[in-house]
Amino acid sequence: MPIHLKIVTAEREVFADDVDMVSAPTREGRVGILPRHAPLLSILTSGELGIVKGGERTPFAVSGGFMQVLPTNIIILADTVERADEIDESRAETAVRLAEEQRASAKSEQDMALAEAKLRKEMVRLQVARIKEAGRRQGRS
Known part of the structure; x- marks a missing residue:
């Protein structure tokens, strides 16, 4: 059920x-x-x-x-x-790098919190994109 x-x-x-x-x-x-x-x-x-x-x-x-x-x-x-399947892995990698740069240049606690939230979101997107890619590679073997 x-x-x-x-x-x-x-x-x-x-x-x-x-x-x-x-x-x-x-x-x-x-x-x-x-x-x-x-x-x-x-x-x-x-x-x-x-x-x-x-x-x-x-x-x-x-x-x-x-x-x-x-x-x-x-x-x-x-x-x-x-x-x-909607997430492009290379674009997700770029978004992670940009979010890391944003976090590194944060000037206030609020900016840091926003940058860290953005980084978490982008890292999840990259992780999920990689799960999809790993499944494709396993299917080819």
Whole structure:
């Protein structure tokens, strides 16, 4: 018995389908959600959002938001979310370098906090892009 997952941002619906499991980064730590899970409302942090359907794992990069879990469905309202196949690895590497430079040149605590949040977001994007690339390389072998 699957659980229905819907992932949306302010701009678009990213995903809507029945899945077997969801693994999400929350303020309390990583949580795994299976069908018939107890109701839960959680704040998401930057990290990899993993979805398992039919034994296949699909990674997403999420940068925050909220997750509502009910026994038969999950709704994720994300600040930003990207499928692994939407992320260009070389552009993600460039974004990480720029965020590191921003952090190094921060002049105030507020600038430092913003730069560190940007760096976390870009590092997650790069990590998820690399998961996608590793899967492609394994498929070629």
